[in-house]
Amino acid sequence: MTVRLVGLLASVGLPCFVGLFVLLTLCLHPCEKVLMSCGLFEYRSVSCVWGFCWMVRKKKLKEYEQRVEEAVAVLDAVSEDTTTPRNIRRAAKNSIEALRTTQYSLAVQASNAISLLDEILQDPNMPPYTRVKLWNVMSILEAIKD
Numbered sequence: 001m002t003v004r005l006v007g008l009l010a011s012v013g014l015p016c017f018v019g020l021f022v023l024l025t026l027c028l029h030p031c032e033k034v035l036m037s038c039g040l041f042e043y044r045s046v047s048c049v050w051g052f053c054w055m056v057r058k059k060k061l062k063e064y065e066q067r068v069e070e071a072v073a074v075l076d077a078v079s080e081d082t083t084t085p086r087n088i089r090r091a092a093k094n095s096i097e098a099l100r101t102t103q104y105s106l107a108v109q110a111s112n113a114i115s116l117l118d119e120i121l122q123d124p125n126m127p128p129y130t131r132v133k134l135w136n137v138m139s140i141l142e143a144i145k146d
Contacts, residue, residue, distance in 0.1 A: 064106045064144045068099050071113070071137045075099075084130050091120035095137075110141040 078084060079092040098112040117134050120126070126134075 061106075067140050067144055068106060068110070071110075071140045072096055072099055074133055074137050074140075078130055078133055081130070084127060085123070085125050088120055088123060088126055088130060091116055092134075099141075105146060107144050107146040110144040114138050114141050 075092045075096050079089045079096065081089070084092075095113040095116045098116060099109050101109055101112075104112070117138055121131060121134055
């Protein structure tokens with residue numbers, strides 16, 4: 001059905017990106033992948049099995065939540081360390097708040113926390129061991145994707 005729909009959109013004269021957008025919004029299955037070649041107007045769709053996709057998503061989600069909790073634990077230790085300057089502890093607390101916000105997806109939360117940490121890593125007053133901890137947190141969070 002989707003192949004016919006896109007073929008119909010291409011024959012009407014709509015650009016490829018519009019046809020692809022319409023196709024992706026009308027897909028019945030969220031795991032459906034669309035392979036397309038704009039030059040040749042060649043469209044194929046490949047679907048996967050419902051149960052398998054659900055298990056993979058659930059497994060990835062658990063892995064990402066575990067990564068967030070690990071990062072929060074390290075950031076909490078940094079924010080409670082009295083040998084760390086106050087502005088760095090404040091940035092660690094703000095990063096924890098960014099990771100615990102449920103308003104955005106996990107990838108956006110991780111990206112927000114990374115940007116907060118990246119700003120504070122340039123501080124010359126940061127102790128070397130704290131900098132290493134924050135680099136580790138950033139590497140943990142960089143693995144989280146949508």
